[in-house]
Amino acid sequence: MALKTLRPRLQPIKTKAVNDTHQPKSRWGHGRGGRPWRRKRDEIFLRDKYTCQNCGRVGGELELDHIVNVAKGGTEADSNLQTLCKSPCHAEKTHRESQEI
C-alpha cells in the first residue's frame, strides 16, 4: 500500500513516455544500435570525412552528436547531426548539456 503514495510523483515521467509513443516517426532514431541509427551514423561520418567537427581529429572513436540536443527540440535531420570524437569532445558536450538542463 505504501507504493500507492509514490505513484503521483512518478506521473510526469510516465506522461512523457506516453507522448513519445504517439509520435512513432520521431522514435526511430532513439534506439541506439538499431539499424537506421547505425546507417545514419555512417552517413554523417562519411559526410564529415570521419573528422571530429570540434577539434578536427580524424578517425579514432567517433560518435554521432546532435548539435541541438534532442531534449531541447533538436531533430534527427542531417543538418542537426555532426561527428565528434568520443572523448573529450562528445563527452564534454554531453556533460555541458546535462548541466544546462
Ligand SMILES: [Zn+2]
Ligand atoms: Zn574532438
